[in-house]
Amino acid sequence: DTGVSQDPRHKITKRGQNVTFRCDPISEHNRLYWYRQTLGQGPEFLTYFQNEAQLEKSRLLSDRFSAERPKGSFSTLEIQRTEQGDSAMYLCASSPPLGAWTEAFFGQGTRLTVV
Amino acid sequence: AQSVTQPDIHITVSEGASLELRCNYSYGATPYLFWYVQSPGQGLQLLLKYFSGDTLVQGIKGFEAEFKRSQSSFNLRKPSVHWSDAAEYFCAVGADQAGTALIFGKGTTLSVSS
Numbered sequence: 001d002t003g004v005s006q007d008p009r010h011k012i013t014k015r016g017q018n019v020t021f022r023c024d025p026i027s028e029h030n031r032l033y034w035y036r037q038t039l040g041q042g043p044e045f046l047t048y049f050q051n052e053a054q055l056e057k058s059r060l061l062s063d064r065f066s067a068e069r070p071k072g073s074f075s076t077l078e079i080q081r082t083e084q085g086d087s088a089m090y091l092c093a094s095s096p097p098l099g100a101w102t103e104a105f106f107g108q109g110t111r112l113t114v115v
Numbered sequence: 116a117q118s119v120t121q122p123d124i125h126i127t128v129s130e131g132a133s134l135e136l137r138c139n140y141s142y143g144a145t146p147y148l149f150w151y152v153q154s155p156g157q158g159l160q161l162l163l164k165y166f167s168g169d170t171l172v173q174g175i176k177g178f179e180a181e182f183k184r185s186q187s188s189f190n191l192r193k194p195s196v197h198w199s200d201a202a203e204y205f206c207a208v209g210a211d212q213a214g215t216a217l218i219f220g221k222g223t224t225l226s227v228s229s
Contacts, residue, residue: 004158033216040221040222041222042205042207042219042221042222043159043217043219045216045217056216059216091158091159103161103164104161104217105161106158107158108156108158109158
């Protein structure tokens with residue numbers, strides 16, 4: 001168990017470019033979450049998968065944001081036509097099947113800087 | 116509306132002193148409550164959680180928290196702070212045991228003085 005892995009750890013991009021982040025959850029975890037954290041704020045929930053099904057996506061910030069988890073394992077978060085306001089830390093978390101003491105384990109995040 | 120308030124943005128305590136970080140929540144249903152810690156360059160680590168039962172919960176690293184339904188609070192405490200506890204602490208509330216959509220507070224930054 002190597003924990004939740006996110007790649008890249010840092011990304012600098014020019015405004016208007018598309019970016020894609022990858023998250024590899026803990027292997028036996030079927031639930032996967034994406035959050036965004038801006039400076040001085042707590043993480044903000046974006047979307048959630050159970051296996052390959054995206055069960056909650058209404059909180060994605062705009063239609064420029066999309067996420068996939070095609071085989072129920074790793075997930076990608078894409079931001080199209082990036083804006084300076086997209087600069088933030090993007091966090092991924094995973095959790096095992098629902099149980100009495102299920103908890104979410106977070107990765108170290110991908111820090112995006114849009115210049 | 117569902118929300119979490121952490122009234123203290125920054126707290127400084129002396130090493131060895133006791134600590135209490137405040138958390139108040141607004142949630143329509145039975146809350147699932149969490150405290151996470153985030154150190155620079157590190158991911159969020161769960162300190163403790165409350166789902167039901169005993170309102171005083173013990174966590175890792177010597178932390179504990181008490182759920183008070185009447186006050187809508189879930190304050191984090193530690194009897195003796197160590198320099199390594201300096202970090203940012205987040206209180207969160209969730210809709211279910213998995214924390215499907217955790218709502219986080221803005222965090223409290225803890226500094227420890229020698």
